[in-house]
Amino acid sequence: MSSGSNFIALLKQRIDAGDHLLQNHLEKGCRNSTYTSSSIQNEIIELIREYILSSILGRFDPSTLYSIIVDGSTDSSNIEQLCLLIRYVDPHSREIHEDFLAFLPTISTTDEAIADHILSSLKRYQLPLNNCIGQAYDGAPNMSGIFNGCQAIIKQSCPDAEYMHCSSHALNLSLIDSCTSRFIRNMFGIIKSVTTFFNDSAKRTHALKHEIERPDNDYLILSKKKRLLSL
Missing domain, CATH: 3.30.420 (Nucleotidyltransferase; domain 5)
Structure with a gap:
């Protein structure tokens, strides 16, 4: 079985995941009925498209x-x-x-x-x-x-x-226009510098997370803490 397409790669992934029925079909089935040709792939894609479209229009x-x-x-x-x-x-x-x-x-x-x-x-x-x-x-x-x-x-x-x-x-368009402002450009530059400052050092990142996660740090509401931790 050729490995020159995403479709074939997905089939191999299914076999590696333990799909023995698929493996038996591809390895022992008739060579003229493996249903892996480019025309069959296009037909499968078209059938999927029709199914999704009918599901949408059915609403x-x-x-x-x-x-x-x-x-x-x-x-x-x-x-x-x-x-x-x-x-x-x-x-x-x-x-x-x-x-x-x-x-x-x-x-x-x-x-x-x-x-x-x-x-x-x-x-x-x-x-x-x-x-x-x-x-x-x-x-x-x-x-x-x-x-x-x-x-x-x-x-x-x-x-x-x-x-x-x-x-x-x-x-x-608004973002493009706003970036012509020196103040906006400086703001983005400062945010980038602060992010880089912490990301470039594991110690600084750990210190920041420690401060954010402190239970007595009540000036940061939970949602903001989660957002900061994901930066």
């Missing part, structure tokens, strides 16, 4: 409201992909879920092309467009444009889908 009922979150990235093979997620409240458990649905390969990154990919996917997954009440993207003009952006095109088909600038992108 929906006709009245479930949801929001969409989309971002684009280029993978290792230099293919532009859209990452589609949905955020919703499970009607049965009343818990908030934020689930990944699919990577959507795309050649064009125009507002119309991206909106078409999103709408086609929602229809393919049989998610009612009228139940979409929110959409979150980055702040790029092709996504956030009021008149011609992706969000405006989506809103034509999903009139209740209000656009919000993705909070993760907004936080990232």
